[in-house]
Amino acid sequence: MYRIGAKPYPTKIMHDKLYELILRGERLDGRGPYQYRPLEIKTSIIEKTDGSAMVNLGGTKIIAGVKTALGQPYPDTPDQGNIVVNAELLPLASSFFEPGPPDEKAIELARVVDRCIRESKMLELDKLVYIPGRSVLVVYIDVYVLDYDGNYFDPSVLASVAALATSKIPLYEVKDGEVIMNPEIRSSLPIRRFPVSVTIGLLGDKILVDPTSLEESAIDTSIVLGWSDDDEMAAIQKNLQGLIQFGVMDEIINVSKEKAGELRTRLMEAVGRVGGTP
Amino acid sequence: MYRIGAKPYPTKIMHDKLYELILRGERLDGRGPYQYRPLEIKTSIIEKTDGSAMVNLGGTKIIAGVKTALGQPYPDTPDQGNIVVNAELLPLASSFFEPGPPDEKAIELARVVDRCIRESKMLELDKLVYIPGRSVLVVYIDVYVLDYDGNYFDPSVLASVAALATSKIPLYEVKDGEVIMNPEIRSSLPIRRFPVSVTIGLLGDKILVDPTSLEESAIDTSIVLGWSDDDEMAAIQKNLQGLIQFGVMDEIINVSKEKAGELRTRLMEAVGRVGGTP
Amino acid sequence: MYRIGAKPYPTKIMHDKLYELILRGERLDGRGPYQYRPLEIKTSIIEKTDGSAMVNLGGTKIIAGVKTALGQPYPDTPDQGNIVVNAELLPLASSFFEPGPPDEKAIELARVVDRCIRESKMLELDKLVYIPGRSVLVVYIDVYVLDYDGNYFDPSVLASVAALATSKIPLYEVKDGEVIMNPEIRSSLPIRRFPVSVTIGLLGDKILVDPTSLEESAIDTSIVLGWSDDDEMAAIQKNLQGLIQFGVMDEIINVSKEKAGELRTRLMEAVGRVGGTP
């Protein structure tokens, strides 16, 4: 019943126009090549979650919610809690998204968010074990794209991390070999790091960060870089067709590293972790 | 491979024709506005069920079967048995029904039948508990539409209720904390009420009960009312597009109440519950 | 996205051509009517399976793999291990196969392979029980068609039987009511018979064994016969539209019996069971 997601706009003319601008250090919406759109992070917006956040990045709006429940650990990690990330590109958000089970783009988004969180070792999963091999905490992170103007990766990571960082989970205690939940006593999740991702579009050897939907239709390709820390990447995903010139990778790393630092500062403010504040 | 269920006939001419007739108290098939088509209820037709019934209402033929099994109660009703209703609009029944998993119409039918049974408190679900919180009776009701000439709601409710009312379930006994089934000793389900539903079509402010398939294609809208008892409704479902004038609701209630009484009499006869006979 | 599997070639001209040839005892590829294409059976090709085999029959290439795991027996066979057969017609193998869940042809293939193995009583399933009613061996057989030039039944049965016959399963021991696996000690599956199947195409009253894809598009119909032993059938499946003349069945039985013997000889060689060699 719905259109299949081809690229939304004819690209050749727009591509040349964009490239011309970028040579002068400019973009269609007036930003510089390395500049993010206005960012807003609100937390604790859904009372029925353990943690939640809404992120507006320009015209892209993401909501993430965290729920936790007791569950069994995976056989190969009996002494770790589980993370389950699900993402949906809601048809509300764009005429290019269709209703139905998550398609390859939604699955990719969920798996990139998952990798940023998991590989950065953001959560101390070994602290979420109540009975090793039998009973651990399962942390569900559900990400919904509500309005889409390009770059759903970075605000989805921000929303997920902000939701996790502000989550309050119930107390679980082991009594006579059974795990008992006490919903009255709540505490934060054990958090070690604050990963962020930086999405970079490429026009030949030129970089532009945080591409809009219009820019996405015209760029040659793009790449998402997840930074777990000041000088450590945890995830990379080249994610559109197109070539990346080998020699541009250095600049990509340097720019994304710097931008990651800026985003992390904004994130820490939003979750109230500035200067050691809890 | 199959046509999508749009309305089967052009409607404007038929609508005007029907309205003209109804102003004179007439209908295409010679019935009066408040008159049901010929009704036939046969029970105990499928030996492998615990209870079954076939209902013919004019050209609409419904078969319902009841199976029971041990199961776990829902967490929020640890001291009640479960009811599970499934309905299928078989492609045998009409060129407008398609093979495949239940579509929105079949799901609506199942849920309306479920509501009539559940909300009327027809079954004494608290008597179907063997070990509270752990082991209860699950009552499966499967409804199939075999031939469709309009109004599948009312005969589906009749067939389901007749099947339940004539069901013979095995004896379950608790021994050493285990529930043991004795298939030799069989008894009736604990039944408290006999709900029926009445489907009413609307042409402007005019009412016609039990619309045929042809009438359904021409009426403005329709509404199903489930009556649990002489003066108590248990379910309502407005179920086609179209407006119901606020002022007509009184007549809808009055007519459906009277018709419900008639149907219940027929139902009680069919299940052998007339005048206290078991 | 993919073509639906109609017959690949126009058939009438080819049908007449084939029939003319077969009257002279000839076929398009130079074979006689009762002659199989070149057959190659290789075993133990996938190290991560318990047993595996690749079979090339002319231009048809099949791979089968066996995995085993502990599981629960079916309620009606508490004292037998389980067999689970799955088959996929990979889209690599032919432009007439589509990606997606197994369609009716793949399901039929799996069920015919299953019947040959199960009904021939090839495996001594009663020796695969560790705790009756609770813990038995589940034998998974996965069959993939990698390249398809007609007749996927016979090489699929050959590959499955060869994979089973060369499987090495771990030792399971019952200790204190628990089943413990010892992956170091491995032994063969308990095998009683070596079933094979013979596929026969029919052109009127003429027989041609092992039809190619081109022949399949022109023949009147076809039939698969599974032989469990020298004079015992275990499975039959007529499997294309078309009539089989009643009087031809005798010849079908006789030819398939002889061909089954030939195939079994080749199979026994391939699995190293010639003249009592283990």
Next chain:
Amino acid sequence: MEKTEQRLITEDGRRIDGRALDEMRPVRIEAGVLDRSDGSAYIEMGKTKIYAAVYGPKEAHPRHLAQPHKAILNCRYHMASFSVEGRKAPGMTRREIELSKVIREALESVVILEEFPRSAIDIFIEVIQADAGTRTAGLTAASLALADAGIPMLDLCAGIAVGKVEGKIVLDPSEEEDKKGEADMPVAMTPRLGSIVLLQLNGRLTSAEFREALNLAKKGIEVLYELQKKALSKKFESATPLGEE
């Protein structure tokens, strides 16, 4: 725990339900039982109870499935959830998908598809109670429903299962005989042409037993064929508008 197995065939060659080895269960066949469809039929063989309905010929949909020189046949064999011991989950099982295929292929063998290019004919078989022999009974009903719909065919076709039970070949096995027996072989034929349109075997038979079983099936099919023809005549004789049957 010792089992005293009940014998399925008594010493005087009778079966548990009293039938002779070559005797089928009581059969009831009717045509024209569902009003909306273009053709329909109902069959009972013992406790096996099945409806079949035919829609078409009609435009094939979606278009790219249409065949330029003939009609396509669609067939769905389906069992009601309550038709079996226990409760079958809704949705098509692998068994139902396979049986839909073999029944469709059997019917494709007799329907003259070339008469309706670019069309589709839909056949729906609904088993409301399953007590052995459902695929052949379903096919028998479907063939009758096609005739009731006026679809041109080479001939009617009918089917029945034969089994091997305690070493004996028996006609129309009951569910118990099917489960405990050594073999079950569903067969369907077009009696007038004397040709086989469906043939399957589950279980072990020697070639001699196979021949005996096939001949026994043929005899049963001829009986069903007469009942089909009788049902058709009855339908067309009583060709008054269907009323309060």
Next chain:
Amino acid sequence: MEKTEQRLITEDGRRIDGRALDEMRPVRIEAGVLDRSDGSAYIEMGKTKIYAAVYGPKEAHPRHLAQPHKAILNCRYHMASFSVEGRKAPGMTRREIELSKVIREALESVVILEEFPRSAIDIFIEVIQADAGTRTAGLTAASLALADAGIPMLDLCAGIAVGKVEGKIVLDPSEEEDKKGEADMPVAMTPRLGSIVLLQLNGRLTSAEFREALNLAKKGIEVLYELQKKALSKKFESATPLGEE
């Protein structure tokens, strides 16, 4: 284990959350909240929080679904996994499918579909927090989103639930009242025409109670209708390009 059941309605006729019987929860309604869609709206009723977006009219797809004389309406009512107590599995439940249908039918009653032959209008309702009354609140938001998209309608429509709690008819039941109460009746109307577009009942009501409930719903709907109109005005007054709201 003895339960001292908490009463849901106090002796002075107040509800647990302090509301009067005929008082609805705090409501917030906004139009034009999502930029990509052709029309959108947001509603909060207590803790129930819902977005709605409209796309279209656009070409109906696939083609054979297109209607020659009117547009088709598609509607998806969906709940976010985290919107409820516990976690709802992703994917549409049977409840969501039914509610999508009744909401679509309600909206089909007021959208002038004949204006856009061969077209489709898609309506998406996303419940991000569910705390009773989601179908009627979702419909209220969807109707506003349609108006925001400039789709011609007979009128806006709005909905609210009424319940029976401890024998009393109450407006806009909370989740607790819904669960423990005797009846829940969602109603939606087009206030200007005074007609009902959605009506359901779960639970038991006498005919007298039904009449009382329906009148109470009508009063609530009129309040929501005014809020809808206010939201639309506000949207169109501030018709500057959407910026850094």
Next chain:
Amino acid sequence: MEKTEQRLITEDGRRIDGRALDEMRPVRIEAGVLDRSDGSAYIEMGKTKIYAAVYGPKEAHPRHLAQPHKAILNCRYHMASFSVEGRKAPGMTRREIELSKVIREALESVVILEEFPRSAIDIFIEVIQADAGTRTAGLTAASLALADAGIPMLDLCAGIAVGKVEGKIVLDPSEEEDKKGEADMPVAMTPRLGSIVLLQLNGRLTSAEFREALNLAKKGIEVLYELQKKALSKKFESATPLGEE
């Protein structure tokens, strides 16, 4: 319970399987191995074994998917149930869906799609044994299958993973190194253009380590590229009808 962890890299800088840090596993690459497809290839890297087949260019289906100025590429990366430790359930996992996407996007970067407007090219990758590095090996085989099918490309492309294991950057990690190591980074390039077509990272790397890893991958890819070209030559040299190979 104390674990005496086995070291993955010995003191003399060798890996468990004896390889040097910058040494890939034994590789075998063949073109034209499946007769029905328009192009095909087989690759082994250690115990990783993969077939790839290409069908097309052919008419895009259904029609509305066709692009007026170029071909569409479809790609399915799939693992056989028996290809892994344990048994993978049939059907596509989320991982397989993601990898199908990144491999397709990599190949879209080099296939000259504009040559075949309104067409579709299907690429099927079947992993029959998975022992690390399957996405890059699958891409390497798929690229070769495209060339074997005569589909015009900017260049062949090839891929290999690099990993970080006990602090060292290693080429072509084994399954054990992948599981226990600190990072796994699959890379694919078109060697002639010197451009990256696929790049992913799982696990933690500093920017200096990333640079080292990327350069190591480039060296491995150049070796694979030579093997691809050799396989193509061999195929076309032996361009006699495929017989009893």
